Amino acid sequence: DTGVSQDPRHKITKRGQNVTFRCDPISEHNRLYWYRQTLGQGPEFLTYFQNEAQLEKSRLLSDRFSAERPKGSFSTLEIQRTEQGDSAMYLCASSSSYTEQFFGPGTRLTVL
Amino acid sequence: SQELEQSPQSLIVQEGKNLTINCTSSKTLYGLYWYKQKYGEGLIFLMMLQKGGEEKSHEKITAKLDEKKQQSSLHITASQPSHAGIYLCGADILWNGDAGGTSYGKLTFGQGTILTVHP
Numbered sequence: 275d276t277g278v279s280q281d282p283r284h285k286i287t288k289r290g291q292n293v294t295f296r297c298d299p300i301s302e303h304n305r306l307y308w309y310r311q312t313l314g315q316g317p318e319f320l321t322y323f324q325n326e327a328q329l330e331k332s333r334l335l336s337d338r339f340s341a342e343r344p345k346g347s348f349s350t351l352e353i354q355r356t357e358q359g360d361s362a363m364y365l366c367a368s369s370s371s372y373t374e375q376f377f378g379p380g381t382r383l384t385v386l
Numbered sequence: 387s388q389e390l391e392q393s394p395q396s397l398i399v400q401e402g403k404n405l406t407i408n409c410t411s412s413k414t415l416y417g418l419y420w421y422k423q424k425y426g427e428g429l430i431f432l433m434m435l436q437k438g439g440e441e442k443s444h445e446k447i448t449a450k451l452d453e454k455k456q457q458s459s460l461h462i463t464a465s466q467p468s469h470a471g472i473y474l475c476g477a478d479i480l481w482n483g484d485a486g487g488t489s490y491g492k493l494t495f496g497q498g499t500i501l502t503v504h505p
Contacts, residue, residue: 316495
């Protein structure tokens with residue numbers, strides 16, 4: 275069990291650019307979650323996959339955000355036309371059904 | 387999240403002292419999870435509580451969930467500098483608010499409690 279991994283760990287980009295983050299969950303976990311955390315706040319739910327199906331999306335997830343989980347394994351989160359307000363820590367978590375979620379180290383995004 | 391209130395927001399204690407962090411939900415919970423976070427890092431799972439009245443302990447940390455499944459507390463006995471960090475409660479809130487409701491597994495988090503332990 276190597277845990278949940280995320281890549282990159284840090285991303286600095288200019289406003290208007292597109293960015294993509296990757297999450298590799300624990301291999302036997304069928305559930306995958308994306309959260310966003312800003313300074314001084316707890317993580318906020320963005321979206322949820324069960325296997326390859328995206329079953330829920332938060333209202334926080336604007337049209338500029340898209341997430342995929344092809345083949346029910348790794349997942350990607352893409353942000354198009356980034357804005358300064360997108361600066362945050364993006365966290366990925368995975369779990370089996372009805373068990374605790376295990377979090378990755380996060381990707382810290384800074385939009386200049 | 388206004389659905390989950392965590393208190394206090396910060397706590398400074400002397401090494402060896404006991405402390406308690408509280409987490410209160412306005413809705414019935416399917417499950418309550420406690421995590422610890424170091425600044426700029428991911429969340430480390432501590433404990434999961436699902437049954438009303440449940441209590442779990444690990445080393446010097448004890449977590450409880452009340453009978454109504456709306457309040458939880460995290461208690462640290464004889465705190466150490468290694469306990470310092472941000473403690474977060476995460477709630478799996480029942481979708482329609484009753485015992486027969488559906489959980490989708492997503493977690494709603496409190497704002498976190500910043501714990502400082504002075505040696």
